Amino acid sequence: MLEARGLAAIRGERLIFRDISFRVGLGEALVLVGPNGAGKSSLIRLVAGLTPPASGELLWDGADALDDPPLHATRLCFVGHADAIKPGLSVAENLGLDRRRPRALVLEALASVDLERFADLPARLLSSGQRRRLALSRLALSASPLWLLDEPTTGLDAASVRRLEANIAKHLGRGGMVIAATHLPLDLPGARPFDLAGQAA
């Protein structure tokens, strides 16, 4: 279980939010909402361990999660607003260059976002929505319990959004956890909205 206690973030000289506390248990989803600049991305990067919190603590099963960042990183799969795609690599290679990973697993992950036909195409040929889907296919490949999604639906068509919702629902059904920042309402069973507006000083 993930628990945040009194988290605060400062960017530059500006306090973005403070006193953020929440709990995400097994099979639960938290949907961060709030206007631009409310700190949704900052909170997600903070939970990922990319940014140290200005104050407060992040607990994983009761222990400090940020004590051991490499260990914390294995618990989560992060899809940021940048797609992290190398145009020179093929679509399949972008999911990792581990030769021992069975190709069937990679194709299965690509199938979860309907990209398996393009597996051997250079990623530079993908459209921006397809690049987004490729970034999201990392979720299907990861075995991590916590998914951190920063505006996952940007550039996705309606069918892809529904596919993403289905993938998230499946993950929650397996006892996974999801924290997503989004402007579009995501149709997720039992997702709790968490409003970041007005949390700044």
Added chain:
Amino acid sequence: MKPFLALIRRELILALRHAGDSVASLLFFVIAASLFAFAIGPSANVLSGIAPGVVWVIALLAALLPLNRLFAADFEDGSLDQLMLSGLPASGVAMGKIIGHWLTTGLPLLLIAGPVAVMLRLGGDAVPQLLATLLPGTMLLSLVGGMSAAVTLGARGGTVLLPLIALPLMIPAVIFGAAGAVAQSPYAELAMLGGLLALFLPIAPLAAGAALQAAVG
């Protein structure tokens, strides 16, 4: 160890797919060395005297060329976030990238340094000694340069700042390296280069890792 080797493999494959970057620094090395030959004239006496120093300095400058993209490309497209979350400590990510830089820039420079030195009229028997000093020299530049690239990541004017940080740190290596290339018995100089390597081998990845954490944070 697995994510670390995967990172180095990724660096090599990316370098092969974008071979232009590595080839550009090799071409710079060859062209800059030939400019010396053209400017100073073909006199074997003068050229062979300055050849080791010229090769050393130009190899450093050539190895600097791809450094400003070492972390910046991954920083801009979000790959650096994924690398930082790959289960490696930040210093491990930095070390993987530094080794990648040496394999794709330092090693090719080392291979081509021999012919370039011969072009500058250095006697064939003096070439192995020059290469023996350049081997730790290019490794040092990858370490020092990788550290500087991480420190200047995301900074305004980082492209200019990077050589201004890296080159002064390389002065001891240049002094001992170029001296060792022409010394009667280069063991003292090689030992000094080895000492510098032993100094930067732990410091550079740790400093670069801390800088990467600050950059993505």
